[in-house]
Amino acid sequence: MEKILSLELLEKIIRMELFLERASLESQEPDLRVINVYKSVVESIKKSLQYPLRKFRDDYGDMEEYEYRSCMKRLMDAFNSLDLVVHAHLSFIHGDWTLPETYTFIKGLFRPEDEISIVLSDTYMFEEANLSEFFESQLYIPYKGGDERKTTLFLPKIEVMNPLNWTILVHEMGHTMKKPLEDIFTHTEIGEMLVSDEGRRILDSWTEEICSDLISLKILGPAYLSSFITFVLLLGSQPGLENITTSHPDPRFRINIMKDVLEKNSIDLPFAQESLFQEYGDIVNFYDHIFEERCRFEQRYMIDEVKEEPMFPLVYQRFRDLIYEKVEEITPEEICYSDIEKDKTHNLVGMIKDKIPISSYREIDQKKVIDTLDKVEKDLDSIAKKDAISKKMKRILAMMKEEPNSFSEIINAGWLYKCEIVYPKMTQVFFVDPIDSPKAFSDAVEEYKKEIVKLDELLRKSIETAHIHGIFGKR
């Protein structure tokens, strides 16, 4: 588990470097000095990873538990420094704006006519808000934003170029598609347990999160699950993974329910993506272990009243049971599961390997086309067959048409490529191949950077081209 976690963390560091590089290309001298400070901080965070990565190498041998924990702690510290300190202060520099492809992606999956705004956020969080409502509640002066809902999605700045994680914006869009959920708690044990407004609010909020997950899962299939897992894999190092919050149920439950839903609907998770579950499970167990130890330690000092207070876990347990039971009811019927064909996805992965954008796909009876071409060539000398030749050529050309791939197919192929190709390749680079100097380490990071940039570019190009294909490919 530590290897994928390390690679994910390195990826975020690289994304931060790329963000800063783009910012420096656009900046003049005094601002460049500011950006350079950020760059040097990020460089230090990157360097801090050399030690744990060396210990995680295949040739290092078994580690003592304390050693392992110390390395994991270093990973957590690195991510928290990147996220809670550097990313949180990106407002000091002028960087990217949301790309048009991100809008194309979200509008293409939802309602193209809607006024959706996507804001780049300094907090490493994906969120959805109604900006007018937000200002109404925050301003010191009276302000009326109007009745119309102005959906604003928040995308973390370092994810601006990364279509694989735009999938989480789909979850945020899911919040705008709320369906009435009150009924599911009526006449249930949990409904009677929690009678206060606050209790109901918590239940609604948890259910809404699950509902948004299920919407994203229907739209994006396994790709959403993969991005969710890697997202919480990193955030796991921050307080919250082991705990349920009043707004979100715990990620492990969310992941399990999504996996169940995929299985029930016979949507396969390719082996490469399946292994992400393993990774996630391992890391949760690791954090759980730490958490349990902390609890045991804290119990010694606990006073009786505190011990009696948590009724919360019981409610949560009932909630989980109820959701498992009523999962069909809370899944919006109007959205259909995306059609992800296994063979096609694998072919698209092959195209990515060849560095070809995957905006479209041609399913063709190659033999039929070649045979017809042969016939045309045989008939070329005969003037009498001129009309027949022209008809045959028209047929051949019609067969050459490519169909645009759906955004869901593109993103799923992207995720599969990442799991099947990028992770194993980079595991080899960082944990097997010799890295015996800081220069070798920075070369390895450079290689990873190239992989990330290339995959991002191909996916963005594919999304945009598929969209244009949809417009001009119609007859």
Next chain:
Amino acid sequence: MGYLERGKPMILNERDIIRRLLKKGDLVVTPILYPEKQIGSTSIDLRLGTEFKVGRVTRYTHLEPRQKREKIKSDVTKYTEDIHLAPMEPFVLHPNEFALGATLEYIKLPNDLAARLEGRSTWGRLGLQIHSTAGFVDPGFEGVLTFELQNVGKVPIPLYAGIRVAQICFYSCNESAVPYTEKEGAKYAHTTMAMGSLFFDDYEYEIIRNQGKRRRLK
């Protein structure tokens, strides 16, 4: 190739093009949205992509190639502004203006095909030129092709991503031993967007930079 005599250069006709497009790992032009309209008797029409680069006014006096590579790269970036169109949003090229654009299509040439990029007369009649000097594509090239768009007419021309502005024809040649992507200094391979000039990566400029350094040391 059974249907091509080795050593006999020729321009590919529509049947040759189709055969090569169908052969795995050979010629790639993707996406072909509308083959009946796009594949001509000896060419494929190419569409305009979404990214443009236009020149902008800066406070710099000139491009100084004797600076460090990163600095000159950053300076070149400052002279150009990236314009990224949303689908169905027009980019208006005014008379006498110059911009870089790119094909919507990704192109991959095998080692025994060269290609030539040409404009379409439909647009040429309005004064739109799609390249001024660089219309030739080497065997082994992979990526989108960059257009050097220029409006030499008298009316502003609205351009949209997805419209057919150019055509490409293919020439068979004997297999190249060093295809474009394997060539030392192949700067524009595997691109997916309009690329600005990387003249500073030419080996001549490396010599010029080094000479400059030596002179300063003296």
